[in-house]
Every structure is written in structure tokens, then in C-alpha cells.
Amino acid sequence: MKLKKGSGILDDSELAFTSAIKLRELVATKEISPVEVTENALRRVDRLNPKLNAFLTVAADRALQDAKRAEEDVIKKETLGPLHGVPTSIKDLLETEGIRTTKGSHIFRNRVPSKNDFLVDRIRNAGAIILGKTNTPEFGHGGGVTENRLADFCRNPWNPEMVSGASSGGAAVSVATGINPISHGTDGGGSIRVPASFCGVFGIMGTMGRVPRRNTGLISSNPVWFSQDGPLSRTVSDAALYLRIMSGPHSEATGKGSLPEPAEGFLADISGSIKGLRIGWSPNLGSIPVEKAVAAICEKAVQRFETLGATVEDSGFIIDIEEVSETFGTLTATQDYINYGYLLAEHGEEMVSYVKQAIVTGKNTSAEVYALALARMERLRKYVRESFSRYDLLITPTLAVAPFPCGYRPEVIDGVKVPKMSGFYSMLYPFNMTGNPSASIPCGFTIDNLPVGLHIVGRKLDELTIINASLAFEEAYPWAHLRPMAS
Secondary structure, three states, rough: OOOEOOOOOHHHHHHHOOOOOHHHHHOOOOOOHHHHHHHHHHHHHHHHHHHHOEEEEEHHHHHHHHHHHHHHHHHHHOOOOOOOOEEEEOEEEEEEOOEOOOOOOOOOOOOOOOOOOOHHHHHHOOOOOEEEEEEEHHHHHHOOOOOOOOOOOOOEEOEEEEOOOOOOOOOHHHHHHOOEEEEEEEEEOOOOHHHHHHHHOOOEEEOOOOOOEEOOOHHOOOOOOEEEEEEEEEEEHHHHHHHHOOOOOOOOHHHOOOOOOOOOOOOOOHHHOOOOOOOEEOOOOOOOOOOHHHHHHHHHHHHHHHHOOOEEOOOOOOOOOOHHHHHHHHHHHHHHHHHHHHHHHHHHHHHHHHHHHHHHHOOOOOHHHHHHHHHHHHHHHHHHHOOOOOOEEEEEEEOOOOOOOOOOOEEEOOOEEOOOOHHHHOHHHHHHHHHHOOEEEEEHHHHHHHHOEEEEEOOOHHHOHHHHHHHHHHHHHHOOOOOOOOO
């Protein structure tokens, strides 16, 4: 297939790696058809999914039907949405009408909802074409690795022997390989930022409540609902657009977990200017071991912000990661029990072992232990809030390690023993606990050509500064042109 693009030619591979914003422009000007875009994306799914397991369910027929309707809208000169004709994917935790929704669990392997989650409706109403549901560990609870009892490991496109990260692993892989330019993800402890770092793409989690929280009963008002919906993409601008589409209150959302309507023009006018910005750099949050190669790549990357006009200095940011890790574990286990405890009696044996263990731990957590964890969380929130009086952004490595082999999790990092299930992403989940927005940007590669990410944390409600800093870095040190081996 050869598609005319001005005076040049756009072939299948170039089409696959075109940004969402550019694709929408080409569709709107009739230089390309939504059907052609979708067919190209589905061909890539057919070729790559057997190797990488990015998707648990592919909705090819539905996607093509939607693409044909999108094409008719262009011909009829209907008003087009901001993602009109652009392929996307939904992490398999959100309900999708008529498309299997497993939550990464064998228990729900045959479940087909009759209604969309309202975020899915927002994405569809923006004109996006949903290709299917991306791979996630059971209930999004993967300990940084996308594995479940439904499929093989979700594999890293830079080296398929390595993990993709979790729990939005399939979303990151679909973006990195050019299946779709942008994907929906969720992040309850690093689940957007871990795979973004491992797969060499951009991912952002907004302020807690920026994307509204679903009203699902008791858990909706839980103060420790840490998970936020957000985008993964190859470009910062695409992610800003997608986040804007998902943001804002909704009648089906709980008011306690949702921010008010964002200001007019929220993330619409990003500039990439960071002149005079104050950046606090922390190589390890004071106490987290980091692989030397990863530390060196991130140290070099953060200094680049100075050449872009920002001031970079030691943040002095120090947390007791053992206490924070214990607190996070207590609070998320009780959340897991509230969410999924009802499944234990009848379906406990179908669960992945560590998911079942987390739910049981939550069930057995005493009120005293839970209350202490809440108090510690509030202390952490106060410390982070006060820290941001000294700088505009906090930057750390996204992860303590580069991608590692499937079937393995690091238990020792830089000579220090760490928790097997969470030690390598300990710089991420503290900010789920505090509710601060944060992103991972690609910042380099190891000697083995594996991606490394840089973690950018902002003040609450200030996604714009994160986006501008990320855009400035992207424009000076672009990454979207890079292609993984398995693409």
C-alpha cells in the first residue's frame, strides 16, 4: 500500500509510526482513510501479537465497522472528534460493550460486558477506533510483570526474552511496536510508568482524580484508591491530548474521587518552554538501590534540562522506603480485599498465587494496622507537599533496573537485597500514595540496547509543567523515530 502524503510517500511502516495528531489530520484532509489506517494496524496485530502478547482480545470486526463509519463521517463532512480515525487500545481492566473483558483473570475469561465504562465512551466519542483489549496481569496486580493464566508473558519489543513491565504492559507494547500511536493504561503503583520505561515510550499519570474514579460502591470512597487512568504514547503531545479527553467529572463517577472540571484549555496549549524552571534531582529518593548503568544514564539525562533553560539541583528528598513499602503493601492489600475478596471462596484456586495472597492479607489486616498505615500515608503526603515549595519538578530514575528476563524478578540491586515483587519500582508507588502527577520519558539505552526511563513528578494539579518539561526534552532529544527489534 502506498499513500500519498503531500509530495512524499507514506508506506505501511511510516504509517504505523505516525503520531495520533498527525493521523487525525491526514484523515480529516482525506489524504488517508480510517479503514486503511485500521487495516494496517490489524495487520501488525496479526504479525506481532503471537510473539509479544500485547493483546488479550482483538476486536477486528468491530474495529473495521467503526473505521467504515469514521470514513463515512469524513465523506459527509460531519464534525470530527480529536482522535477521529485513530487506532487505540483499552487496557483489559475497563469494561467494553460487546468485547471480552477479563481483568487479566482466568475467572473472567469468558465475560463480555453489555455496557462500556464511561472512559471508553469518552475515547470512542473522540473518534478513536478501538482495536481490542491489551494484556494485563490479574486485576492489574502483577508486581511489575505482565503475566497471567490467560496467555504467555507480555514480552518486550526491544528483546522478546525480556519483560514488558506492568501492569499496562500490553498497552506499552502496542505503542512501541506501531500497532497504535496511543493506548489507554492505568497506574496504581507504577503500572503506566514501569512499562513506559521498559518499552521506551512516554506514559503519564495525572493528579489523583484528574481522570474521574468509577462509582463502584464502597471502594469508590476508599482514601487509598491509588489507581489512575492515563495514556501511553510515542509522543508527548499525543499523550496530552488523550489525557485531556479522559479528564473531567462524570455523572457515573464518585465525586470524592474526581476533580472538578479542569480549566478551559487544559493541556491544549503546551509550549515546551522550561526556562527558569526549578528541578530537584534525586538519584534514589535517599535510600533506594539503583543499577549503576541505569543511574549513569539518568544522571546524564537530567543534566540535559539545564541546557534547556532549567535549574537542576540536589533535591534533598529522602524517604524511608522500607516504611513506605510496608505502608503501601498494607493499604493496597486491603483495597484488593474490598475489590475482590468476594471471589476467594469460589474462585481462589483460579487466581495467580500472589494475587490470592494479597487479598488474604487484606482480609486479615487489623483495624490498628490499617489506621497506622493511613497515618503514615498522610505523613508522606505532608512531606511531599512541603518538598515542592523548593522546586517545580522532582526527577528520579523511573526504575532501578533495565528490563530483565521473563520468569525472573530482581531480588538484589546494586548489591542490596530488595523486595522481590516491588523493589525495582520503588521510586514510583510513593507518588500514587500522595496523588501527585508523574510521567516517564525515554532517556537512553543500556549497552544491551534496552530502554531506560526518567521519572518526572509534579505538584498536584500541575500536569502542565510535567508535559512542558517532557516536550522540551523530547524536542531536544527525540525518541519517537526509534524502532524496537520486534516491530
